[in-house]
Amino acid sequence: MSDRVSPRLRAHLTSVKEDLMTGVSFMIPFVTIGGICLALAFMLASLPETIFGIPTPGAGTSTRTVFEDTGTFAWYLAQIGDLGLTIMIPILGGYIAYAIADKPGLAPGFLLSWAIQQEAIIAAAGQVIGFDADGAVAGFLGAIVAGLLAGYVARWLKGRSVPSAVQPMMPILVIPVVTTLFLAPIVIFGLGVPIAIVDDALTTTLRGMEGTNAVLLGAILGGMMAVDMGGPINKVAYVFGTVLVADQIFAPMAAVMLGGMVPPLGLALSNFIAPQKYAAEMYENAKAAVPLGLSFVTEGAIPYAAADPLRVIPSAILGSATAGAVALWLGVTMPAPHGGVFVMFLSNSFLLFLGCLALGTTITATTATLIKPDYHERVAGAEPAQTSN
Template sequence: MSKGKFQVKKHIMTGISYMIPVVVAGGILPALAKAFGGYDIADKVKPGATPWTNLDVFSWTGFWWGVNQVGTYAMLFAVAVVCAGTAYSIAGRPGIAPGLALGYVASDTKAGFIGGLLLAFAVGYFVNWMKTWKVPSWMAGLMPVLIIPVLTSLVVGMLFVVFLSKPLAFIMTAFQNWIISLNGGSKAIMGGVIGACMGFDLGGPLNKTASLAANALGADGILAPWAAKIIGGMTPPIGAFIAVMLAKKKFSKELQETAKTALPMGLCFITEGSLPFAAADPIQFIVSSVCGSATAGALALGMGCESVAAHGGIFVIPMMVHPIWFIVALIVGSLITGVMYAVLKRPDQVIDEDDEESDNLEDIDFDVQVQ
């Protein structure tokens, strides 16, 4: 591996190391809430002036609704954290603030973790460029805490918003309408398309577009797309778990531990449990994920599966039409993802944590004065 590629990998893996605890917390808490409060726990407390206004936290439903809400908020920041962590690896502390802000922009515009990583590199290298500026001595102290984060957020953020957000929205709207139009044809084809989209960017534009298309059809009483949506989102993290079990030596210890949480997250329809694997091996994992999710979606809808709920994972399977076929399709799709990823996966190159830590310590000021 060339030095340049190694550095890119190092920066991404640093970002992943910060993201993993957020994804785990954001995945496990809603899973617990759905297990004890019901698959539709998120809809059981009606919002008032704020989402928390009508909450009775001392009731069974209210307590688990609160747990679900906390986990949901944690998951909202997964892309922001990986963006900030990657930017920090590239540029040090001045990259954290713009990385957090623009990572959340990537999440909010449905650019997903891929968009977050792209913004992280843009932020990191823009900050490094600003560090080379020759500024007056009176301004030097303002650079890391004021000038760099403000200008980086402004320039990189608005370049993204101006040139990418609108075209992205236009393309995704047209794509959503195309998916909806598939309803008049083969159910298996529609299921394969929705499944492939769910497994492609794992929370990004295609994933959200397919999800919105399925929701639109479900609102009209067409329930099959919800089954494809759920199975397409469950397959990637379950497949990641299977891959680690099949080829454990190819994965870093960190990803081996992450796989233990990816399985329950996948069973609960939390696709984000596979994000660390997709970020570590974008091509290998995404190819495997698309194949597995597309197969699962096509098989499920081809055999007549329908879901009465848009969310819930294993908690809504008993209420589905042809639940046995849904389980068969889930197993087949997950095995395809897992076996393909295990075969395509190249062994992780271990990064010297001591070297990484020493690099990061260069950016930390230990001059603390107690008065």
């Protein structure tokens, strides 16, 4: 019995990996465009108002206010960048569903993944069960689950026998609508609200740690930034750091920023030094991940995490947690809530800040490189399972 089940399970897992890679491959251009535009926005915002009396492209804004200074060139770039990095999450979920069920799965996967990124929807769902879910979203991990569910339900519906008069409407009307309506409450209440509850618990825990063990707090904040890379756990750590910045407490923000910069930089470095560990298309993502990481945009690591979460996420957490812990141990501070290397000179020691960044990046790159098998070996290892069916 086990001999029959094992190949079937391996074949299914291989199929899931292929579905995830399809979603990742469609997501990468959005990551690239969004990340480069956002990096350019912060770079321009870091320029002085004038050089030799000539206004610079960054005039009228700063790295702290680039998203608020409406109408400036840097603001336009920041808006485009933010749109790219926002829409990439439903793109991931949508094309995972597309890989499973073809066109009937695309719209449900996209819409469901998008719905659980909406704070208002999750907050309203939380109110239904009497929980304050304000500010919670499901992140890229939620989008992966939503995409898989949408794909499997749509594929199941495709296999149903229906009257010939209904058949033409199945792929464009019946399957997308039924899939979306059936799964909407499941993903909103089953993914969104539980994540909000976890958010609340994490926030309470972090507030309880404030002022206690700085090294442990730095490790936790840094590690949280790498868990879901822009998702709810990441956001809890980020909001915690920014709230303390408003209270003139700057050390935790250093751990948060470093923790968010390490994953894309570390994984890009691993991709550069060991390209055989990654799919060929990931090399282009590595080029985009560098400016993303330098700009404190953790989402640059999502394509890596989505393609191989069991190896990539622990590698990222280890590097980010180390960088955060060492930063707080050394007393590094960061008064700016965003900007990455473009605001590092605001730190009380930008050299220590860079040193912690280099340390975390190296640890993530080394760990990922060591624990990931060669990509062609993973593919070859799955072939017997596929041929056995």
